[in-house]
Amino acid sequence: MARRKKIYEGKAKILYEGPEPGTLVQYFKDDATAFNAEKKDVIEGKGVLNNRLSEYFMLGLNNIGVPTHFLRRINMREQLIRSCEIIPLEVIVRNFAAGSISKRLGIEEGTQLPRPIIEFSYKDDSLGDPLVPEEYITAFGWASQQDLDDIVSIAIRVNDYLSGVMYGVGIKLIDFKIEIGRIYDGDFMRLVVADEISPDSCRLWDIKTGEKLDKDVFRRDLGNLTDAYTEVARRLGVMPSNV
Numbered sequence: 001m002a003r004r005k006k007i008y009e010g011k012a013k014i015l016y017e018g019p020e021p022g023t024l025v026q027y028f029k030d031d032a033t034a035f036n037a038e039k040k041d042v043i044e045g046k047g048v049l050n051n052r053l054s055e056y057f058m059l060g061l062n063n064i065g066v067p068t069h070f071l072r073r074i075n076m077r078e079q080l081i082r083s084c085e086i087i088p089l090e091v092i093v094r095n096f097a098a099g100s101i102s103k104r105l106g107i108e109e110g111t112q113l114p115r116p117i118i119e120f121s122y123k124d125d126s127l128g129d130p131l132v133p134e135e136y137i138t139a140f141g142w143a144s145q146q147d148l149d150d151i152v153s154i155a156i157r158v159n160d161y162l163s164g165v166m167y168g169v170g171i172k173l174i175d176f177k178i179e180i181g182r183i184y185d186g187d188f189m190r191l192v193v194a195d196e197i198s199p200d201s202c203r204l205w206d207i208k209t210g211e212k213l214d215k216d217v218f219r220r221d222l223g224n225l226t227d228a229y230t231e232v233a234r235r236l237g238v239m240p241s242n243v
């Protein structure tokens with residue numbers, strides 16, 4: 001049997017050529033990195049949990065009419081996705097201050113923001129993904145003004161969906177990051193939520209105790225990352241052992 005062609009390897013995932021044109025297989029690794037890969041470790045089971053959790057969120061979005069790249073989960077570590085052209089932006093939505101906004105503006109972590117704030121970083125590891133204003137995005141042609149308007153409305157819908165789902169299981173959605181891709185269908189182009197949605201790319205705090213159930217556990221050495229992600233999966237009823 002021929003070996004699958006590797007298309008791309010990132011810090012936490014690998015993309016392989018898919019079984020049909022226009023598809024890819026997304027493989028979730030156990031590698032954890034933080035601070036632009038200055039801190040690294042292998043956390044056994046993280047890939048399995050993120051594959052399952054990302055499936056859950058992407059399916060939920062597909063069901064409410066927010067298009068995503070997700071087609072189906074293949075096995076414990078892999079999912080079939082649509083191939084898309086990734087817009088080189090990290091789209092970050094914040095409901096409460098934490099992380100870089102707290103540092104930048106001196107706002108105490110956990111402070112509710114006056115309204116959800118959407119910000120963009122330019123995806124470039126060598127530059128450390130710098131925060132960019134909308135003006136840069138259109139001027140440098142990373143996205144058109146129309147794309148940008150559509151990205152903002154997708155981000156708001158994802159925030160509404162994710163906040164609601166999390167609230168239902170006693171978790172506060174502090175912030176999250178999504179990536180957006182373009183899929184071309186003949187003359188038409190549509191934007192989809194791509195990459196992954198998982199505790200690697202969200203901040204999730206237990207509503208009652210404030211306990212962190214996301215990658216900050218790894219970034220800040222707060223305990224066992226697999227236990228935190230397992231707790232999120234357990235509350236959502238998507239434990240990998242249930243499938």
Ligand code: C5P
Pocket residue numbers: 090092098099100101129175176177200201202203215
């Ligand atoms: O670090 P910062 O506070 O800007 O992160 C905001 C949110 O975006 C967090 O949920 C973080 O996990 C996510 N993020 C990410 N990938 C990055 C940068 C931030 O998933 N490269």
